[in-house]
Amino acid sequence: MLSIDTLKVHYSGIQALRGVSLEVTKGETVALIGPNGAGKSSLLNTISGLVKPNSGNVVFEDTAITGAAPWAVTKTGILQVPEGRRVFAEMTVLENLQVGQTALHGREPTYGLDDVFRVFPILQERREQMAGSLSGGQQQMLVIGRGLMGGPRLLLLDEPSLGLAPVIIAQVFSALSELKQQGLTILLVEQNAHLALTASDRAYVLEQGQIVKSGASADLREDPEVAALYLGQG
Amino acid sequence: MLAQQLVNGIVVSGVYALFALGFTLVFGIQRILNLAHGAIFMTGAMVAYYVVKAGGALWLGFIMAIIASGLLSVFVEIVCFRRLRKTGDEEFGGIISSIGAGLVIMTIAQRVSDTLILRFPFETFPVVIFKFWGLRVSMLQLFMAGAALVLVFILGYYIYRTSFGRRVRAVTDNEHAAMLMGINPNLIYSQTYFLAGALAGAAGVLVGLAFNSINFIMGEPYLMFGFVIIILGGLGSIPGALLASLVFGMGQTLTIAYLPSGLTDTVIFAALFLILLFRPHGLMGKEEAGNIRGRR
Ligand SMILES: Nc1ncnc2c1ncn2[C@@H]1O[C@H](COP(=O)(O)OP(=O)(O)O)[C@@H](O)[C@H]1O
Numbered sequence: 001m002l003s004i005d006t007l008k009v010h011y012s013g014i015q016a017l018r019g020v021s022l023e024v025t026k027g028e029t030v031a032l033i034g035p036n037g038a039g040k041s042s043l044l045n046t047i048s049g050l051v052k053p054n055s056g057n058v059v060f061e062d063t064a065i066t067g068a069a070p071w072a073v074t075k076t077g078i079l080q081v082p083e084g085r086r087v088f089a090e091m092t093v094l095e096n097l098q099v100g101q102t103a104l105h106g107r108e109p110t111y112g113l114d115d116v117f118r119v120f121p122i123l124q125e126r127r128e129q130m131a132g133s134l135s136g137g138q139q140q141m142l143v144i145g146r147g148l149m150g151g152p153r154l155l156l157l158d159e160p161s162l163g164l165a166p167v168i169i170a171q172v173f174s175a176l177s178e179l180k181q182q183g184l185t186i187l188l189v190e191q192n193a194h195l196a197l198t199a200s201d202r203a204y205v206l207e208q209g210q211i212v213k214s215g216a217s218a219d220l221r222e223d224p225e226v227a228a229l230y231l232g233q234g
Numbered sequence: 235m236l237a238q239q240l241v242n243g244i245v246v247s248g249v250y251a252l253f254a255l256g257f258t259l260v261f262g263i264q265r266i267l268n269l270a271h272g273a274i275f276m277t278g279a280m281v282a283y284y285v286v287k288a289g290g291a292l293w294l295g296f297i298m299a300i301i302a303s304g305l306l307s308v309f310v311e312i313v314c315f316r317r318l319r320k321t322g323d324e325e326f327g328g329i330i331s332s333i334g335a336g337l338v339i340m341t342i343a344q345r346v347s348d349t350l351i352l353r354f355p356f357e358t359f360p361v362v363i364f365k366f367w368g369l370r371v372s373m374l375q376l377f378m379a380g381a382a383l384v385l386v387f388i389l390g391y392y393i394y395r396t397s398f399g400r401r402v403r404a405v406t407d408n409e410h411a412a413m414l415m416g417i418n419p420n421l422i423y424s425q426t427y428f429l430a431g432a433l434a435g436a437a438g439v440l441v442g443l444a445f446n447s448i449n450f451i452m453g454e455p456y457l458m459f460g461f462v463i464i465i466l467g468g469l470g471s472i473p474g475a476l477l478a479s480l481v482f483g484m485g486q487t488l489t490i491a492y493l494p495s496g497l498t499d500t501v502i503f504a505a506l507f508l509i510l511l512f513r514p515h516g517l518m519g520k521e522e523a524g525n526i527r528g529r530r
């Protein structure tokens with residue numbers, strides 16, 4: 001479904017991606033793990049068109065979208081839920097979700113308001129509240145819900161667990177597994193490797209702009225190197 | 235008499251609001267001060283004048299002025315700011331390039347008008363005075379207040395109640411997230427600048443009618459007032475600009491009416507200074523609005 005071929009990105013001076021290749025098949029949840037600064041967000045932003053690659057290709061369902069503008073990328077059904085819960089703070093929860101529909105560009109919605117409220121009931125309770133006044137967990141739910149309103153065929157999630165309490169993380173990830181059950185294809189970026197490897201089918205390990213390991217998530221969980229470096233057990 | 239001055243003050247405030255709303259809208263969305271806004275206001279007045287002079291009806295002149303000023307404003311954004319935004323230097327670079335655009339527009343207007351003060355033909359706007367409760371209110375004043383009210387209402391409806399307005403607010407709030415939701419910010423900018431310019435142009439026509447005097451530098455005092463108003467209201471805040479227009483317009487009218495003429499500006503600016511001392515981010519401003527780079 002998504003195929004990335006030797007993608008290279010450098011910002012002035014820094015080489016963030018040094019030839020990354022990666023595949024996501026329809027219906028899969030693929031995790032991308034790696035330390036802070038590895039280039040995970042850069043990869044998602046390049047797919048989404050916020051960052052222009054220096055070389056390499058991004059192909060989504062046989063269409064090259066390399067270097068396309070962000071709004072053009074959303075037309076294909078690739079929706080990114082960015083790192084750091086970027087809600088529209090001075091708009092209500094409902095308005096945030098409505099803005100998400102812009103990404104449809106006339107495509108049929110795959111999730112309506114009701115579906116989002118079923119996955120995240122708290123959003124329905126808070127629908128008239130300003131997004132900026134929500135708790136961190138609620139904001140994370142809102143940005144995921146906003147992405148769903150855009151009719152994703154592939155959802156890119158950037159560190160959904162960042163800065164959240166364990167109880168809230170569990171809620172967010174149970175919602176993600178529900179979405180996965182329903183057949184949504186997800187590319188999940190996480191620093192929390194344990195979470196990511198539990199929630200995904202396959203995974204890639206990114207270090208300093210390069211994929212250093214990949215495989216079935218269950219296997220990577222058992223991998224001694226991965227365990228030592230990312231799972232916090234020796 | 236106080237009631238009369240209050241009526242006059244409301245009319246003046248309405249014009250300021252039309253001017254300042256666009257100014258603050260643009261600042262809110264791009265963190266840019268468009269210093270050509272005064273020249274765009276003047277263009278509105280000139281266009282209306284030339285339409286009327288060519289035999290067109292005033293309402294036609296009014297509509298043409300709104301459209302022309304809106305388009306001019308869009309053009310200024312594309313020429314002055316769009317390229318600068320790519321370099322990230324728009325904050326100060328934009329000030330300079332928009333001063334330049336303002337000068338170019340004013341110079342063209344000076345040429346076209348031959349540096350003359352232009353006046354609408356007699357009775358372009360019917361001179362009718364209503365007298366009630368001891369007040370004297372001209373039909374023109376009623377029209378000015380009414381037009382300001384209607385336009386402000388339309389703007390508010392557009393921004394707060396339509397899907398277009400939601401997109402404008404989304405880009406204002408977080409441009410990256412808005413792009414990820416499929417919004418093309420360039421389209422939003424053009425539409426916002428059009429609205430801003432159209433409102434300024436409408437204000438220009440109203441001022442041109444009120445004083446029956448139009449010239450190529452008429453926008454500059456309004457640029458200064460507008461600047462004061464959006465700072466007083468809180469940079470980027472629409473309700474703030476409305477409130478500040480009222481405070482400033484009323485304050486100006488009342489001080490002119492009741493204080494010796496030399497004192498007017500002193501009193502107004504001293505009051506502003508006091509307000510900003512207690513509310514450094516303006517009446518309704520967010521803390522971050524003062525920190526121009528804060529949101530990037
Ligand atoms: N806009 C940018 N300009 C310059 N350098 C950047 C930019 N964004 C990220 N970087 C750098 O690129 C590298 C990868 O960053 P990022 O993709 O955010 O990593 P991750 O998401 O894995 O933490 C880091 O060294 C970071 O400092």
Ligand SMILES: [Mg+2]
Nearest residue numbers: 040041042083
């Ligand atoms: Mg990151």
